[in-house]
Every structure is written in C-alpha cells, then in structure tokens.
Amino acid sequence: MFFKQFFSTSACQHTKAWMIKHVSDPYVRRSVKENYRARSAFKLIEINDMYQFLQPGHTVIDMGAAPGAWSQVLVKQVNARVEKQKKITSTNEFVHRTNPDLKCGTVIALDRSPIFEIPGVHIIDNWNLTADTTSDCNKRLQALLKRLKIEQVDGVLSDMCPNVTGCKAIDQSAIAALQHQAFDFARRLLKPNGYFLCKLFQGHEVFQDLRPLLESLFGAVHVIKPSSSRSESSELYLLALEYRPDATNRPTNASDNQNENTRIETNRHEIERLINEARRVRTKNKDK
Numbered sequence: 334m335f336f337k338q339f340f341s342t343s344a345c346q347h348t349k350a351w352m353i354k355h356v357s358d359p360y361v362r363r364s365v366k367e368n369y370r371a372r373s374a375f376k377l378i379e380i381n382d383m384y385q386f387l388q389p390g391h392t393v394i395d396m397g398a399a400p401g402a403w404s405q406v407l408v409k410q411v412n413a414r415v416e417k418q419k420k421i422t423s424t425n426e427f428v429h430r431t432n433p434d435l436k437c438g439t440v441i442a443l444d445r446s447p448i449f450e451i452p453g454v455h456i457i458d459n460w461n462l463t464a465d466t467t468s469d470c471n472k473r474l475q476a477l478l479k480r481l482k483i484e485q486v487d488g489v490l491s492d493m494c495p496n497v498t499g500c501k502a503i504d505q506s507a508i509a510a511l512q513h514q515a516f517d518f519a520r521r522l523l524k525p526n527g528y529f530l531c532k533l534f535q536g537h538e539v540f541q542d543l544r545p546l547l548e549s550l551f552g553a554v555h556v557i558k559p560s561s562s563r564s565e566s567s568e569l570y571l572l573a574l575e576y577r578p579d580a581t582n583r584p585t586n587a588s589d590n591q592n593e594n595t596r597i598e599t600n601r602h603e604i605e606r607l608i609n610e611a612r613r614v615r616t617k618n619k620d621k
C-alpha cells in the first residue's frame with residue numbers, strides 16, 4: 334500500500350522520468366564505456382577539439398573539479414606525470430600512462446566537494462573560491478604551488494556552478510558573479526598567452542559584463558555551446574585565448590593588490606547576497 338502510494342507521487346514520477354532520460358543519454362553511456370566520472374568530460378573534449386589549447390607540458394588549474402571528469406581529460410591532454418602506474422580498483426578507472434617522449438604537465442583540481450584520487454592530479458578539496466585569501470583552504474593551495482614551484486600557469490578552467498534555484502535571473506547573476514571571481518583568481522596566475530575557460534548561463538550578464546572584460550584582456554574570446562551540453566540547458570562556455578597581461582591589468586604592487594582585494598571582497602558579498610536570495614526563493618517555492 335505504502336509503495337503503491339509512494340510510486341504514484343508526482344515526485345517519484347519525475348525521478349523515474351529523469352532516470353530513464355539519464356541512462357538513455359548517449360554521453361552518459363559513452364562516459365561509462367570510456368571510464369569518465371561524468372558526461373561533462375565530453376564538453377571539454379569537444380571545446381579542446383575545436384581550439385586545441387590544451388598541450389603536453391601545460392600547467393592547468395581545474396576549478397570546480399568534482400567529481401573529476403575534466404581533470405581526467407586534462408591528465409591525458411597535458412601528459413601529466415603519473416608516479417605509480419596502478420589501476421584504481423574501487424572505480425575501475427584506468428590510469429593515464431605518461432608519454433616519455435612528450436613534455437610533462439601538471440593538473441591541479443580544486444573543489445568545495447570531495448574528489449576521489451585521480452593519479453597525476455594534485456587535488457585540493459574542501460576549497461572554496463569565495464573563502465578568504467587567508468583561509469585554511471587557500472593556505473593549502475599556496476603551499477602546494479610552492480612545493481611544485483609553480484608561479485604561473487598556462488590555463489585556468491572553471492566549470493563551477495552554484496546551486497541553481499530555477500529562477501533564471503538569479504541563477505545567471507550568481508554564476509556570472511562566481512566566474513568573475515574565478516577570473517580575478519586566474520589573472521593573478523596566468524602566463525602571457527594563457528587561457529581561461531568558464532561556464533555561464535545564457536543571459537544579459539554574459540554579454541554586458543564578463544565577456545567584454547575578457548575581450549579587453551585576451552587576443553580572442555569564443556562563446557561555445559558544445560553539442561554534449563544538454564539542449565534544454567542554458568549553459569554555455571566562454572573560452573578566452575592569448576592572455577595579454579600588461580601594467581594596467583595585472584596587480585603588481587601593494588596598492589594594486591589592496592584594490593584587487595577590495596574588489597574580490599565586494600564580489601564575495603555579492604555572491605553571498607545572491608545565494609541568500611536563492612535560498613529565500615527556494616523556501617518560498619517549497620511553501621507554496
């Protein structure tokens with residue numbers, strides 16, 4: 334009786350429909366077959382096939398990396414050094430084999446959620462982009478960069494996505510604010526000619542805010558909707574290539590750093606405001 338009632342609820346019908354759609358998705362099937370942790374791997378593969386920016390020997394930071402599909406792609410593309418050639422038995426994933434004839438690269442994966450080990454990837458989980466620069470997670474990141482002797486990186490990728498509310502305007506603003514902060518983070522580390530890739534939701538913010546900023550600082554900016562991105566999703570990617578740092582756009586001295594920190598702090602408050610707004614909308618919708 335209980336089960337009959339339970340399975341006839343609209344929530345359950347919705348879950349069932351989602352499951353059927355999920356398992357019949359060709360990219361989900363491919364990700365299982367090719368041992369990727371998520372179908373999102375194919376978005377990065379597709380974007381890189383178009384512009385070939387990931388190269389052996391590159392140092393790349395993958396922000397919002399959990400569960401790790403983009404990092405799995407990166408390990409292969411940059412030919413990351415893998416110390417132990419072992420198979421991860423718990424996930425049945427095969428480990429990338431470093432090609433000794435190519436330059437070796439480095440992949441750093443950051444996320445606020447846990448990321449299960451990926452050989453060849455330096456993982457810092459429990460890391461939050463909006464955390465204070467003096468926070469424990471940022472200290473762990475600084476210590477890692479120091480240990481690896483990394484001062485600059487070739488690329489920063491951000492597939493980060495805040496929890497969506499379903500309210501388009503709020504979701505667009507929240508992700509735009511987050512990616513703005515991701516770029517503030519990236520520009521401190523990017524080498525000249527470096528690249529920045531981030532996810533956004535289609536909407537006015539994309540074109541009025543982050544895109545013109547990237548266009549002023551990079552040689553080329555591409556707006557991409559990979560075919561592996563679900564057609565009903567408004568997500569798209571901005572790929573900025575050929576970073577052109579100059580005295581006016583990279584924080585160079587203490588006062589510039591101070592201005593930069595103030596801007597990041599303002600951005601952090603804006604993200605917190607949007608998250609609170611999102612919570613309020615969610616609670617209101619639940620109460621209806």
Ligand SMILES: C[S@@+](CC[C@H](N)C(=O)[O-])C[C@H]1O[C@@H](n2cnc3c(N)ncnc32)[C@H](O)[C@@H]1O
Pocket residue numbers: 370371373374396397398399400401402403404443444445446460461462463492493494495
């Ligand atoms: C769409 S998933 C990324 C999928 C990943 N690219 C992959 O291929 O496996 C978005 C991730 O962004 C992370 N995220 C969202 N906001 C974040 C923040 N402020 N700091 C760190 N990570 C964040 C989430 O925890 C989530 O794991």
